[in-house]
Amino acid sequence: MADYANLSRDILQTIIKYLSFPDYIRFGAVCSHWFDVSNEGYHSPQKQLPWLVCFDIDFPKFFNPSEEKVYQIEIPELHTHGRYCAGSSHGWLITIDLDLNINLMNPFSKAQIDLPLLPFDTFGVRYQKLCELSWLNYPKQKRDKLIYKAVLSADPSKSSDYIVMVIYFANSKLAFWRPGDITWIVINSHSFVEDVSQDFSDLK
């Protein structure tokens, strides 16, 4: 009889390369040997379709287009002080709470990386004033509208050589942060910034 349970590590590792993330998790739950092999290294699969993140009141929902399936992933850390997802890239969420504290959060490993507060200069004061005068003057609105878009240049699980870049204050300011920086570096611009893409790795 064919002994699939005890296939060599080499063979199993080759198979793992071709599994999607949820298939890889279920693979590790088949038997003890497969569990050990699946826990040996970081899962770096072949290219696969990115998941869509949808923020609901209770759980974030993740849609995996290759399976046409929605996963509800419970992340208790997200419920502390009303965290909201301002963006996602390389498998990480960029989240912001009601006090406008920003962090990076990996929904699968639950790892978190705290980032400094975004600097409020004269423009920030204007934003605050604008908020006070309008419907934005609710903590939730302020939180949701502060960051327009946020992206990462690389996966923080794999190396500390990455950059976080955000467009904030609606869409008029561009700022970036690298691991080890105490503050954000703001790029002053008089025009509105419309978009930022993940492909800015050459900027270093």
Place this chain on the structure above:
Amino acid sequence: MATIITKEQQEKEKMVTLVSSDSEKFVVEQKVAEKSHVIKMVMNCCGIESPIPVRRVKGDILKSILEYCEKHSKGEAQEVMEKWDKEYMDKAEKDLVFFHDLMLASHFLHIQELVDLIAVTFAGMLKMKSPEEIRQKFNINNDLTKEQEEHIMTTFGWAFQPI
């Protein structure tokens, strides 16, 4: 006296005999046998005059593997090869004992293209299957420890929502 080598002899010199674990003999062209990195190394160091024993591979498996190597040494168009590979795998995966032995042999003989083809096929067989379905299909016992099970469920419980 000068030896005259006929074309036929030249062709013949490029042939190599492989012997399976159950003593079945296969005579194939050298370029076909070369698809296996292991056999290539043996041929490089020992020549191709005497038969090469492939001790860990049985006749039916070696036959199928050589069929693959022969097809892949012809340099045909990619679409033709993809179609052929698919048919080859469709046939192989129907018999899980055969599929298992083919997987082991392709690794042992180090035929990288075939190793990858089989891994992709295997991954396809696991796609969207629950651990229990996988165990049943491949006749695997659930010997996870309590700690392992707990670790999986607390960290990745979401992956086990009904598919």
